[in-house]
Amino acid sequence: MDTEETIDLWFYRPIGYRWALLFQKLGITPNVVTIASIFIGIAAGVLFYFDDLVYNVIGMLLLVWANSYDSADGQLARMTGQYSRLGRILDGLSGDLWFITIYISLCLRLMNSGWGLWAFLLGAVAGYSHIRQAALADYYRNFHLFFVKGKSGSELDDSCQLEANYKAMSWKKNFINKLVMFFYIGYTRNQERFTSCMQRLREIIRSKYGEEVPVLFREAFRAQSKPLMKYTNMLSFNTRVIALFISLFINEVWLYFVFELSILNIMLIYMRNRHEKICSNFVEKILKKGI
Numbered sequence: 001m002d003t004e005e006t007i008d009l010w011f012y013r014p015i016g017y018r019w020a021l022l023f024q025k026l027g028i029t030p031n032v033v034t035i036a037s038i039f040i041g042i043a044a045g046v047l048f049y050f051d052d053l054v055y056n057v058i059g060m061l062l063l064v065w066a067n068s069y070d071s072a073d074g075q076l077a078r079m080t081g082q083y084s085r086l087g088r089i090l091d092g093l094s095g096d097l098w099f100i101t102i103y104i105s106l107c108l109r110l111m112n113s114g115w116g117l118w119a120f121l122l123g124a125v126a127g128y129s130h131i132r133q134a135a136l137a138d139y140y141r142n143f144h145l146f147f148v149k150g151k152s153g154s155e156l157d158d159s160c161q162l163e164a165n166y167k168a169m170s171w172k173k174n175f176i177n178k179l180v181m182f183f184y185i186g187y188t189r190n191q192e193r194f195t196s197c198m199q200r201l202r203e204i205i206r207s208k209y210g211e212e213v214p215v216l217f218r219e220a221f222r223a224q225s226k227p228l229m230k231y232t233n234m235l236s237f238n239t240r241v242i243a244l245f246i247s248l249f250i251n252e253v254w255l256y257f258v259f260e261l262s263i264l265n266i267m268l269i270y271m272r273n274r275h276e277k278i279c280s281n282f283v284e285k286i287l288k289k290g291i
Helices: 006-026 030-047 053-080 085-112 118-149 159-168 175-193 196-209 215-234 238-249 254-288
Strands: none
Touching: 006 053, 030 053, 030 085, 053 085, 053 238, 085 118, 085 175, 085 254, 118 175, 118 215, 118 254, 159 175, 196 254, 215 238, 215 254, 238 254
16 A cells, blocks of 8 residues: 555556456466557557547547556456566566557657657657656655565565576577577666665575564654655556646647656656665664664
């Protein structure tokens, strides 16, 4: 509940749960649901290219549908015990492919309206910001869950462990998994690179407590981290999609990129600085006073 957004709790989770029940009865696996969401989300993005509100509204409905599948695949994985790291990677990749299509479509739409190549420059910078925002939001959310529920209750990964797993895989026997793992290692390293104080705290926790973080420490960290979870949610899907839909309704799609570059980047900077400060303070307490 610490990391759930209101729209997800009241809309996407209930719909996703019903999809998951149906898919479970039909014997459909979580990864198949994720792949289906990729195609639906890409179709939505293509429809945003057209300067026609009817097409755009259909695209909006498809994007909502895709995100309901995105909610369903995780719930289905927990129902059936079919969780895998490949599934997590595919889940993250699905959203990236949706928005890559959306960005390209919006840029082409702006070019058609007279923006020229400036549209792609604006889209590329906004897209880079999007990647950073989503990656750090995901990392902070899982770091918070690591303290609340432990290792089994989060999807917090470590690039060193991932690299060890990668080296143990055979290209001949595990080509797809190894290829996906190669890109995922880079993704995780980038998350770690932007969270230096958090990595220091994680190292100390691992050396001092192993996988069992003391309850007092968990509660103290949770109390400071929980208020920041709203920013991880706003940097994920729902807030940016609301901004996207508004820009489409008023036919000023460039405003979505401006929102990405201004409001969401300000949130990102604030969230990162606050998390780094919290982690730095806990490092100091552990080293000097103990907890």
